[in-house]
Amino acid sequence: MRGLFVTGTDTGAGKTVVAAAVAAALRSGGTSVAAFKPVVTGTDEPEPGRPMDHELLAVVTGAVPNQVAPLRFGPPVSPHLAAELAGAAIEPAELVTAARDAAARADALIAEGVGGLLVPLTLGYSVRDFAVDLGLPLLVAARPGLGTINHTLLTLEAAAAAGLDVRAVGLTPWAAAPGAMERSNRATIAALGRVEVATLPRVGVTPPELAAAGAALAPERWL
Numbered sequence: 488m489r490g491l492f493v494t495g496t497d498t499g500a501g502k503t504v505v506a507a508a509v510a511a512a513l514r515s516g517g518t519s520v521a522a523f524k525p526v527v528t529g530t531d532e533p534e535p536g537r538p539m540d541h542e543l544l545a546v547v548t549g550a551v552p553n554q555v556a557p558l559r560f561g562p563p564v565s566p567h568l569a570a571e572l573a574g575a576a577i578e579p580a581e582l583v584t585a586a587r588d589a590a591a592r593a594d595a596l597i598a599e600g601v602g603g604l605l606v607p608l609t610l611g612y613s614v615r616d617f618a619v620d621l622g623l624p625l626l627v628a629a630r631p632g633l634g635t636i637n638h639t640l641l642t643l644e645a646a647a648a649a650g651l652d653v654r655a656v657g658l659t660p661w662a663a664a665p666g667a668m669e670r671s672n673r674a675t676i677a678a679l680g681r682v683e684v685a686t687l688p689r690v691g692v693t694p695p696e697l698a699a700a701g702a703a704l705a706p707e708r709w710l
């Protein structure tokens with residue numbers, strides 16, 4: 488499977504923005520791209536003025552939202568709890584098959600995780616297990632500000648412990664004029680994590696804006 492698995496240091500760390508920018512850039516460069524998110528939660532409480540993850544990923548890949556995310560739950564809680572509240576069962580093998588099917592329809596798969604790597608999809612199967620089963624290299628979305636060194640290095644350790652290959656950390660949203668702390672965070676994560684640290688400026692939600700911001704990351708080299 489060719490593609491990237493976009494994880495984050497936390498929920499709300501910027502995974503969808505990074506994934507959408509990378510997918511839009513690859514697509515505008517002539518690569519056909521499929522997007523996949525195993526579980527979306529919180530559909531009861533959308534962010535006003537902002538598409539939901541599977542909607543944005545569908546727009547930038549030319550897909551149908553429900554194809555991007557096979558499992559959708561209303562409450563904004565961990566997938567394992569959302570499924571329990573809905574009386575549903577998440578079957579990891581079905582998610583892996585669905586992601587492989589999506590990858591087979593395109594040149595590259597951009598998969599977005601849920602929360603961070605150790606979030607349970609079921610009590611016995613984490614987002615990290617899913618990334619391992621897909622065999623994709625990781626991109627780690629992280630915040631630029633205070634607290635990000637610890638969160639990011641913890642995520643890199645969790646990835647390494649499972650043999651996952653991290654292609655880069657993406658700090659997002661990266662200010663036009665970052666302060667001394669943000670610039671230090673970037674350099675410190677790169678040095679202590681021995682990893683490329685890319686930055687994504689604040690960007691809108693239209694495909695052309697996302698493609699332009701994503702192209703600046705030159706994501707083809709990460710595939």
Ligand SMILES: Nc1ncnc2c1ncn2[C@@H]1O[C@H](COP(=O)(O)OP(=O)(O)OP(=O)(O)O)[C@@H](O)[C@H]1O
Nearest residue numbers: 495498499500501502503504602659660688689690
């Ligand atoms: N580069 C950016 N440009 C504009 N907004 C950004 C950027 N990076 C992060 N954000 C904002 O941060 C918030 C969280 O981003 P995003 O939804 O991508 O996070 P996530 O990790 O995908 O969250 P979730 O865990 O819900 O999937 C959003 O409101 C988003 O608009």
Ligand SMILES: [Mg+2]
Nearest residue numbers: 502503540599
């Ligand atoms: Mg998201």
